[in-house]
Amino acid sequence: xxxxxxxxxxxxxxxxxxxxxxxxxxxxxxxxxxxxxxxxxxxxxxxxxxxxxxxxxxxxxxxxxxxxxxxxxxxxxxxxxxxxxxxxxxxxxxxxxxxxxxxxxxxxxxxxxxxxxxxxxxxxxxxxxxxxxxxxxxxxxxxxxxxxxxxxxxxxxxxxxxxxxxxxxxxxxxxxxxxxxxxxxxxxxxxxxxxxxxxxxxxxxxxxxxxxxxxxxxxxxxxxxxxxxxxxxxxxxxxxxxxxxxxxxxxxxxxxxxxxxxxxxxxxxxxxxxxxxxxxxxxxxxxxxxxxxxxxxxxxxxxxxxxxxxxxxxxxxxxxxxxxxxxxxxxxxxxxxxxxxxxxxxxxxxxxxxxxxxxxxxxxxxxxxxxxxxxx
Numbered sequence: 001x002x003x004x005x006x007x008x009x010x011x012x013x014x015x016x017x018x019x020x021x022x023x024x025x026x027x028x029x030x031x032x033x034x035x036x037x038x039x040x041x042x043x044x045x046x047x048x049x050x051x052x053x054x055x056x057x058x059x060x061x062x063x064x065x066x067x068x069x070x071x072x073x074x075x076x077x078x079x080x081x082x083x084x085x086x087x088x089x090x091x092x093x094x095x096x097x098x099x100x101x102x103x104x105x106x107x108x109x110x111x112x113x114x115x116x117x118x119x120x121x122x123x124x125x126x127x128x129x130x131x132x133x134x135x136x137x138x139x140x141x142x143x144x145x146x147x148x149x150x151x152x153x154x155x156x157x158x159x160x161x162x163x164x165x166x167x168x169x170x171x172x173x174x175x176x177x178x179x180x181x182x183x184x185x186x187x188x189x190x191x192x193x194x195x196x197x198x199x200x201x202x203x204x205x206x207x208x209x210x211x212x213x214x215x216x217x218x219x220x221x222x223x224x225x226x227x228x229x230x231x232x233x234x235x236x237x238x239x240x241x242x243x244x245x246x247x248x249x250x251x252x253x254x255x256x257x258x259x260x261x262x263x264x265x266x267x268x269x270x271x272x273x274x275x276x277x278x279x280x281x282x283x284x285x286x287x288x289x290x291x292x293x294x295x296x297x298x299x300x301x302x303x304x305x306x307x308x309x310x311x312x313x314x315x316x317x318x319x320x321x322x323x324x325x326x327x328x329x330x331x332x333x334x335x336x337x338x339x340x341x342x343x344x345x346x347x348x349x350x351x352x353x354x355x356x357x358x359x360x361x362x363x364x365x366x367x368x369x370x371x372x373x374x375x376x
Contacts, residue, residue, distance in 0.1 A: 021038055025251050026226075028222045029224075032178050033176075033225060039372060039374045040118075044321060046364075047362035047368070048294075048362060049079075049324070049364045050364060051120070054328045055082055055343075056082065058331070059329045060329050060339075070341075073346050074354055075365065077358065078115065078365065079365060081117060081118040081369075085121070085122050089102060090162070097124050113178075113375075115366060115370060116375070119177065119179050120179065120180035121166075121179050121180070121181050123162065125158065128141065129141040136193055137195055138198065140198075142193070142198060156214065159215060159219070166224065179223060181225065182229050183226070184204070185229045185295070186230065187228075188233055189233070201243050205243060205246075209245050226249055227251065229255065232274075236280070237283070240253075252292070253288075259299035259311070270299075273315075274297075274316065278319045279319070282320060292319075304349075313360055313362075316362070
């Protein structure tokens with residue numbers, strides 16, 4: 001009798017769990033992708049995953065050191081989310097735009113997944129019309145890759161390579177590794193060939209819809225959550241949604257924001273700006289049943305000793321987002337003799353404050369992500 005009651009209660013709990021599960025935009029998404037989607041939604045009420053672009057590949061004064069991470073060197077813990085880029089995959093090159101070998105990226109993605117972390121991918125794709133970089137914003141590029149356009153076939157061939165890479169990302173049991181994919185990132189800026197200075201809103205929506213249709217329905221890639229990503233130039237919900245391709249394609253609403261200028265003046269302005277913009281997308285995410293995120297953020301060289309707790313954390317207080325991604329620690333760049341890093345390293349001005357940021361209950365790093373079992 002007791003065994004029957006336990007079995008009955010277990011069945012009821014299982015049915016309830018299934019009823020509570022929601023599907024992402026891709027209704028054929030893999031089980032692990034569906035679980036990640038639901039867990040990212042759940043986490044918005046607990047805290048936000050901390051992410052860092054290229055974290056395992058290189059940092060300030062080092063490159064390709066197994067197990068190393070600027071974040072880990074300071075906190076003893078890895079990020080909970082990792083950003084990577086697919087640029088130059090379309091050119092059949094072995095390394096991406098930041099000289100990280102694609103085979104390395106595959107391994108880093110697998111390592112992060114096995115630890116219970118999340119991976120997100122962007123694509124600074126080469127301009128298919130001119131063959132120049134993603135920053136070549138020649139007008140007419142998007143029109144040229146639309147169905148019927150002179151470069152449409154080339155664009156499909158580029159997507160074939162992206163699809164092959166994504167389909168090759170597998171865990172130790174052969175399951176596809178879920179990825180947050182952020183196509184046409186910073187779409188409301190004018191610096192990329194897909195930006196607002198190079199194509200109309202309708203052209204952009206059309207190529208966005210075609211791209212996702214091709215990956216999902218033609219190439220059968222079902223391990224992706226799709227992020228709609230603007231810059232922080234919008235003032236209203238209508239501004240943010242000007243190039244929105246539709247609820248049937250999107251899982252995550254996000255924007256990118258960077259701090260510039262004198263630290264004493266930048267801080268308060270940055271806090272107010274992030275608060276305003278997050279309020280807009282959070283409201284939209286709730287209305288549309290989507291996830292909200294800060295897809296890129298940072299302050300190059302971090303010239304504010306207390307920026308992490310006094311500015312970034314403060315700007316996120318009271319908001320419910322799933323993750324925040326800091327940009328890359330490129331270090332010294334010989335090409336233009338500049339230094340680039342967005343997360344501190346041992347000895348940096350803001351290093352101690354970053355550790356305080358790490359200790360905040362709302363910041364979720366690797367150890368918390370592992371405990372959350374995001375793929376279960």
